[in-house]
Amino acid sequence: MSEKPRLSLLRIIEMNIGFFGLQFSFGLQQANMGPIYGFLGADEAEMPLLWLAGPMTGLIIQPIIGAMSDRTNTRLGRRTPYFLIGAVICTLSLFAMPYSSALWMAASLLWILDAGNNITMEPYRAYVADRLAPDQRSTGFLTQSAFTGLAQTLSYLAPSLLTAFVAKDVLDANGIPVIVRVAFIIGAILSISTIVWSVWRVRELPLSAEEQAELAAKPLTVRATFAEIGDAIRDMPRPMRQLAGAMLCQWYAMFAYWQYITFAVGRSLYDTSDPASSTFRDATLTTQQAGAFYNFIAFLGALVLIPVVRRFGARHTHAACLAASGAAMLLIPGVSTPIALFVLMIGIGIGWAGMMGNTYVMLADCIPPERNGIYMGIFNLFIVIPMLIQTLTMPLIYRPLLGGDPRHVLMLGGVLMLAGAVATLLVDAGHRAPRGRELSLH
16 A cells, blocks of 8 residues: 655644534533533433433444445545534534423434434544554544544533623523523534535545455445444454453543533532522533633643653553543542632543543554544444443432432542553553454563
8 A cells, every 4th residue: 555645734633623513512512411401300310311322322323334434435535425424413403402392302302413423423533544644643633632622612611601692591491591502503503614624625535446446345235334343343453452441431430520510510619409590500601611621621731642642652641641530530529619620620631632532542553444444433332332331320329329419420430530540551552453353462
């Protein structure tokens, strides 16, 4: 295979601008779905079940879409059709979400929204791995991580910024603040426009004659797609398998954090557990501002991590990132002032930067390039299965083991983040599997 053309930093940034719109959508979910469910009358213990859309759609869609994109060859490219379709679905769902009049409607729209996000996500990551030379991949994935931090900073901050134009206590007929509705409309516009910009400015590389011949021998059928998924799981490189333990810990913890941070802040700083109260809306805005700050830290952190990963390696760097996040989660329940909360967000932001960048650097270094799409899709199982486990187990332990207190959920998350840091150090990273076979690393 011929050597891939190197891209300038500006081009790498442009090819990842679409990730900004995608992650703005995710940020709106993380910052607002818990409060929206609360406004619509959800019970705290059952809250994780209402977040089931993310892990379930990821579990079903991403491996299939990843395998399909490996076998696709269109005028637009292999990956581009998928993230364009996904962006349209995301845009329509974001427009509709803040008009939800009942829990079932909000939960249903979240399923559709997450389906669109998942159709887009792994083909986009595979597109970056396809397009960049091996020594530029860390820059590419950490640029994605930077855009994740920047997008989620703005998405978390959007409702607070909008209070300059609309009061926070102006509600629609369903009890949802109008500022939330406007934030989702902004997200819908960004979702489609940024994706279109990226695919227009940085096209996929044309397939070589050898690659086209390989695709012709691998028809895009349902049977072939599922057979490819099975083969890829069987041949999974050892470092990728080893990452499963660390991913279980970090994503269980982070999913629980997103679900319960607003409720924990409500108790710690505002002494309220009533979603209908004005003080809970204050807690929601404080949490969103803190979330914006940790995502801004993630944005800066991802840029700082580029030379750090080059010098110390993704494995050791990521373990340190998870340790910082774990310490912060353990300390958040004890905060008594917003300033203390914001200080701890530095640790959350460092951990989030690592989660969105370092793990993909480790993955891209160990998988065969002709299977980038399928392995990026399968790797998402390492994210959604921990989320699914958290969703199903949290309602069972929330009151019996955690005392019905969201602050205890965050402390559990802190312990799991520290466990994830230890598990990361056990991963063999930095070696690519040979084409079609697993490489055992010692």
